[in-house]
Amino acid sequence: MSKDTIVIREIRSGDNEQIEQVIRDCFHEFKIPLEGTAYTDEETPRMFESYQNSNDVYFVIDNDGEVMGGAGVKPLKDFEVDVCEIQKMYFSPKVRGKGYGKLMFEKCLQFAKELGYKKCYIESASQLKAAIHMYESYGFKHLKEALGSTGHYSCGVWMIKDL
Structure with a gap:
């Protein structure tokens, strides 16, 4: 893996299978509950199709054709229109600790x-x-409860930041 072959780019239709695998692998690695999380979201197997609106985007880390992670921005479901959510930010162990998560x-x-x-x-x-x-470290503050309607009832950490 060479740094000059790694790029952060918008997701493409051919990336679905690879990013789905990265996401699902993280749940098993970190022993995160599968139900009530991104693991069981309907959009996880079809990430490209799920981020095709004018007010959302999903980026992937691409290492010479191998998708090694990703993160997206979408409006927070069933909440104020000027609040977005960073979602489905997961990375392969191959790129963790190298600064790519921070860049993403x-x-x-x-x-x-x-x-x-x-x-x-x-x-x-x-x-x-x-x-x-x-x-x-980026100024996100902890909340006492979830906002919006993400369906992620197994997530126990909720944070927000003014942009």
Whole structure:
């Protein structure tokens, strides 16, 4: 794996199977509940099709054709129109700890601002300690309860930030 072959780009239709596998593998690796999480979301097997609106985007980390992670921005379902959610941010162990997650996160935040969102919401699982620490370092504040209607009842960490 060479740094000059790794790019962050928008998802393509041919990426669905690979990003689905990255997402599902993380749940098993970190022992995150499968029900009530992104694992069982209808959009997880069809990520490309799920992010084709003018107010959302999904980015992937591509290493010479191998999808090694991703993250997306969407309006927070059943909530205020100026609040987005960063969702389905998962990475292969091959790229963790190399700064790509931070780059991806910054790209998502920038995209959210460009779309005119005023706040950004995140749900996570307590097992994802490194991710939660990163969110905190970017100024995300913990909430006492979930916002919107994501259906992720097994996520116990809810955070928000003004953009």
